[in-house]
Amino acid sequence: MTEIVFPNDANPLGNVMGGRVMHWIDICAAIAAGRHARTPVVTAHVDQIDFHRPVRVGGVLSIKASVNYAHRTSMEIGVKMWSESRASGERSHVASAYLTFVSLDPDTGAPRPVPPVIPESEPEKRRRKQQEST
Numbered sequence: 001m002t003e004i005v006f007p008n009d010a011n012p013l014g015n016v017m018g019g020r021v022m023h024w025i026d027i028c029a030a031i032a033a034g035r036h037a038r039t040p041v042v043t044a045h046v047d048q049i050d051f052h053r054p055v056r057v058g059g060v061l062s063i064k065a066s067v068n069y070a071h072r073t074s075m076e077i078g079v080k081m082w083s084e085s086r087a088s089g090e091r092s093h094v095a096s097a098y099l100t101f102v103s104l105d106p107d108t109g110a111p112r113p114v115p116p117v118i119p120e121s122e123p124e125k126r127r128r129k130q131q132e133s134t
């Protein structure tokens with residue numbers, strides 16, 4: 001996802017608010033979880049969220065989510081956010097988070113099993129290893 005920080009996203013210091021960052025992280029994670037499960041999904045748990053640097057109004061943010069692990073009906077999603085320099089395109093790490101989403105059956109609303117995650121790329125294999133060692 002890509003977002004621009006508008007004035008109504010900001011705190012009185014003129015930087016993006018933590019709550020708005022969490023909102024975007026939740027949306028990006030929900031899209032990744034929903035694409036994996038192919039069902040409606042809900043946020044069950046936010047395992048961790050870290051804010052590394054402020055972003056001024058007008059800043060451009062890139063947000064990327066990945067499904068790191070699938071349990072029975074729940075999925076662990078990792079999200080990373082960067083700000084982009086308009087002049088150079090250089091990216092700086094703004095925030096990271098880990099969340100758990102649960103897949104729901106669209107008819108009954110009950111938790112529904114999800115397919116396993118099969119790591120293919122090197123970053124996916126690395127994330128799987130990290131997940132298994134925690």
Ligand SMILES: CC(C)(COP(=O)(O)OP(=O)(O)OC[C@H]1O[C@@H](n2cnc3c(N)ncnc32)[C@H](O)[C@@H]1OP(=O)(O)O)[C@@H](O)C(=O)NCCC(=O)NCCS
Pocket residue numbers: 042043044045071072073074075100102111
């Ligand atoms: C998430 C929710 C669907 C789980 O329902 P439930 O009746 O507890 O279902 P279960 O006990 O069968 O658990 C289903 C899965 O969710 C996981 N889960 C439930 N609560 C969890 C929590 N707080 N943290 C992590 N995982 C959780 C269970 O471990 C289980 O995972 P698994 O099937 O992969 O082993 C239910 O608690 C809910 O609807 N919560 C509100 C979600 C919501 O509205 N989110 C938006 C923000 S409030």
